[in-house]
Amino acid sequence: MNMLDGMDVMVISYVAPHISSAWSISPQSLGVVFSAGLLGMSVGAMFLAPFADKIGRKTMILICGLLMGISVFATILANTVETLIFFRVISGLGIGGMLASTATLTAEYAPKPQKDFWVSFVMSGYPIGAVLSGMVAAKVIPIYGWQTMFQLAGISTLCTLPITLFFLSESLDFLLKTQPNNALNKANSILSKMALPVLASLPEVSRESKIKVSVTSLLISETKTATIRLWIAIFMAFASLYFLTTWIPKLASATGLSVELAIYAGTIFNLGAFLGIISQGYLSSKFGLKKTICGFLIATACLMLIFGFFSGSVMTLILFGLIGFGIQGGFVGLYSVAARIYPTEIRNTGVGWAVGAGRIGAIVGPLLGGLLIGLGLSMTINFIIFAIPTLIGGVITLYIS
Structure with a gap:
């Protein structure tokens, strides 16, 4: 499901040069289109x-998958910037809800000693989806047109729903601690599949553990400071990340690369991201989660600062890969931080609002990028500007507790 998220998010970036050419729209207008999807993700x-803290993680994943599949496929009907924005907002709702739910479900099943690794591993599906869709886009768009990419993405998403329905289990933690209707039978079914003893009755849940699910429950004294710092860190990381993921194909094309090579620039970025996410998960188990995230983000800021020295050479593509390695590896670790902070009863709410705070940064990043590019600023200057929030996000992560 996270691979589909990566595909559905990045498909607009891959088709952007073609839509821009066909509709004669400015970088500023493209920035609004990019940010429309991110607005939907933030709201979602x-x-x-x-x-999902009330109806379950699996149910939410199914709802989000349905939203994504229908709206992405329907994007082929868009013939104006306004209709394109509408469909991107709707698909964003599903993507935003999906990411929070998959991260939460993973955290609630993963063994504690390896929890950070497995959350990162599952989230690494996101750049893999972006890589595979980029490879397809490079071949499909020149021959069949940009609308075909939305058809393929929508159909692929809808095809996964039966698989999810029949093979994905609900969170056992959720069933035992929130105890929705028929929780005992559902929990025992899962326990049987895991070859574990079934329960005669549900465990007693104290009144204190039945927290009212709302954003205010994230800002109680025990988690208030950590929540605010997490939101700031993930806002900064997302702003840089989505500037990069949104504008790399367009910026690379502006340097004189062919459209196909410009798409591959985004693919290399996301391939580096996959390796970075896996590496971060492993290193976090060795050196600590927050220290590892901080190191990844600070190293990424340094790479962005020196980007101009290699612009125009083959090293440009290598740097895209290294920057993807660092920024994605660092920001995905913040999902694990969010899953650690909050108890099961409000975990999806906590992760969701952290992702939402990040998505606000993700809205700002592409919009600001569009404005800066529209003003004629070079790729080098843009990278220097966005190195600043990357650095801030890394430093603040150390102080989340």
Whole structure:
């Protein structure tokens, strides 16, 4: 499901040069289109994902998958910037809710000693989806047109729903601690599949543990400071990340690369991201989660600062890969931080609002990038500007507790 998220997010970036050419729209207008999807993701993460703390993680994943599949496929009907924005907002709702729910479900099943690794591993599906869709886009768009990419993405998403329905289990933690209707039978079914003893009755849940699910429950004294610092860190990381993921194909094309090679620039970035996410998960188990995230983000900021020295050479593509390695590896670790902070009863709400705070940064990043590019600023200057929030995000992560 996270691979589909990566595909559905990045498909707009891969088709952007073609839509820009066909519709004669400016970089500023493209920035609004990019940010429309991110606005939907922010709303989905903050207001849709929290319902998973009431209806379950699996149910939310199915709802989000349905939203994504229908809206992405329907994007082929867009013939104006306004209709394109509408479909991107709707698909964003599903993507935002999906990311929070998959991260939460993984955290609730993963063994504690390797929890950070497995959350990162599952989230690494996101750049893999972006890589595979980029490879497809490079071949499909020149021959069949940009609409075909939305058809393929939508159909692929809808095809996964039966697989999810029949093979994905609900969170056992969720069933035992929130105890929805028929929780005992559902929990025992899962325990049987895991070859574990079944329960005669549900465990007693104290009144204190039945926390009212809302954003205010994230800002109680025990988690208030950590929540605010997490939101700042993930806002900064997302702003840089989505500037990069959104504009790399367009910026690379502006340097004189062919459209196909410009798409591959984004693919190399996301391939580096996959390796970075896996490496971060492993290193976090060795050196500590927050220290590892901080190191990844600070190293990324340094790479962005020196980017100009290699612009125009083959090293440009290598740096894209290294920057993807660092920024994605660092920001995905913040999902694990969020899953650690909050108890099961409000975990999806906590992760969702963290993702939502990040998505606000993700809205700002592409919009600011569009404005800066529209003003004629070079790729080098843009990278220097966005190195600053990357650095800030890394430093603040150390102080989340």
